[in-house]
């Protein structure tokens with residue numbers, strides 16, 4: 001089945017009693033009974049598939065897991081309470097029986113950097129940050145530190161860099177370090193890291209997968225080697241996604257292909273329009289032929305699907321000018337998050353990269369004139385008109 005067919009079929013229509021629900025309902029039961037004790041015994045012993053207790057399994061959550069597993073081409077998928085929990089569980093699973101060292105991309109989602117430095121760091125896990133788009137530098141970091149895990153993002157935030165995931169997967173494999181890829185910005189429609197050699201894929205389901213600004217959730221998709229340990233950790237720690245959130249995420253994914261196609265098309269048009277605007281100094285967009293990672297983008301992303309994020313630098317602007325611009329927007333929503341059906345705008349220096357010192361921000365290329373746009377499904381004319389009036393020329 002093709003991707004868009006899987007989005008509306010996988011996971012659903014499991015027989016329940018003598019009928020088959022067309023879409024998977026929300027099961028809220030925390031535990032399950034059987035007509036015979038011997039059957040309950042077999043379910044507990046995982047000799048027979050079935051439900052026993054909500055920290056182990058839930059029919060609604062299982063349906064979502066099956067759906068995402070199909071989309072990413074995984075061996076096993078687990079749904080978690082948030083994207084951060086999905087990342088936490090993945091690093092934990094990778095490091096259980098490996099050296100307590102991580103090599104990570106130097107431009108990760110802010111909370112992921114904090115997780116590695118302040119949470120795993122406090123547990124004596126040492127993280128080395130290196131530029132994932134600079135292949136020799138990244139390879140040198142792996143060779144030098146001999147890590148137990150490698151962490152990168154398929155499309156980075158907010159500068160939208162695209163590393164050579166296929167080549168980094170080879171490096172990680174020869175170092176016996178599982179490659180963990182945060183695939184939130186790309187979604188499985190644009191990139192499937194497991195097919196490129198990664199070991200574990202992480203999603204913030206809060207973003208494109210759920211897509212409607214009404215869910216906090218995360219997903220971990222893994223290869224055969226890591227499914228068992230991830231399942232054991234989830235069942236022991238209990239960071240499970242609730243059935244309501246699983247239902248909403250599944251409902252959202254049914255339109256993922258339609259939304260992504262429209263959002264990516266809007267982003268392409270918006271990026272082209274912004275590039276010609278006199279108040280815009282620079283546009284960061286993976287569809288730009290002069291993008292620094294153009295070769296990787298051409299090799300790894302499907303034609304015309306470059307993601308739906310556009311990052312811009314305003315000409316002669318600092319925090320005051322950027323705030324004035326953002327406050328003038330009438331339709332576009334200025335709030336944290338991305339990937340929703342409505343267009344959103346965020347000021348990274350204030351939000352995702354707030355805790356990083358101005359000097360480090362500048363060095364990472366996150367200047368005070370930088371604004372990140374998550375393109376929605378609205379008519380492109382309305383998106384452009386709103387930004388145009390706010391830029392006010």
Ligand SMILES: *Cc1c(COP(=O)(O)O)cnc(C)c1O
Pocket residue numbers: 082083084085109111112153157182184185203204205206207216217218
């Ligand atoms: C939002 C986000 C996360 C964290 O996900 P939550 O659902 O907010 O916990 C991780 N990585 C990326 C790239 C994100 O955009």
